[in-house]
Amino acid sequence: MTELETLRADAARRSGAGYGEGALIVCDRLVRIYSAEGIEVQALQGLDLVIAPGELTAMVGASGSGKSTLMNILAGLDAPTAGVVRVAGHDLGSMSARERVQYRRSVVGFIWQQTSRNLLPYLTGLQNVELPLRFAGASRSVRRSRALELLEMLGVAHCARRRPDEMSGGEQQRVAIGVALAGAPTLLLADEPTGELDTETAAAVFGALQAANAELGVTVLVVTHDLEVSAMVRRVIAIADGRTSTETLRSDSTDGGGLGHAVEYAVVDRSGRLQLPHEMTDALGIRDRVRLEAEPDHIGVWPDSPSALPTTSPAPPAADAQPSPIEVADAASASISGQADG
């Protein structure tokens, strides 16, 4: 095999069958570069993500980490610079303008953070929810009953005849979820839908997203800064520097109802890279590189400094017998050259 063939085979193996099979959302090394006034910003830097149908997932991350960029691409409002993104079988990187419009109408529903951006101010709650159904060609009676059903499910039936300026912020967002659900989308995207709301109101809006997920089976991906909201979700994905970095998974609690113990995982990308959380690396002064040690059931990660060599296994020698860093380094090079000789 030539070098090029080897590279191609490697790429095919990595992107080949299997990755994201059966998933609703698949992002494969997704890149989005913005260039403005000669400056390039890499908002997404090879992001990998797989979300199964029917999941309710929260996404967190520092400001500027690329959350909205990802949401806009998934919503069909923006296109990736490179990489692959598939939603419900649609390849979002290669859609025509017409397909994109169709995709936005029938596959995804989107809720913005700004309450005022989601609803038309001169229409009532009911009329707002009916509007997408009218575009879809539904009959008057179907429109009415479907819109009322949605408002009921979201706990805002009392807002049917009110205009947005007669609703609270939380009510507006719940009606907005109804608008997003009207076209019976497969995927519901919400970019900080509770960002402008107080905690209690945010919980009600989040409850409406949970109801949509549980009762309609729609897959939900919600960006949030709200720790209380993310604590109510089984899977929380953290984005850092344009990539998925860590995930927190919560098990079903054993005492019935609610979610139990949370475990944080680092995401291993398709090339085997993983990002260590800053809190962990900073505490140990880890920079540039780490030393790895393969154990039968785990991998040890050690700071790259002789003075910080592991002292847990084997058992640490007595304090006064501690070798100096130089001795450790000498011993290490001796054993390496010994191996090379043998």
Ligand SMILES: Nc1ncnc2c1ncn2[C@@H]1O[C@H](COP(=O)(O)OP(=O)(O)OP(=O)(O)O)[C@@H](O)[C@H]1O
């Ligand atoms: N239209 C644009 N033109 C140029 N740069 C952009 C554009 N949109 C976003 N960016 C840049 O891309 C990066 C990611 O932005 P993004 O809006 O996705 O972040 P975010 O995670 O949603 O942040 P926040 O939590 O503040 O909403 C940022 O550095 C941002 O400045």
Ligand SMILES: [Mg+2]
């Ligand atoms: Mg954002």
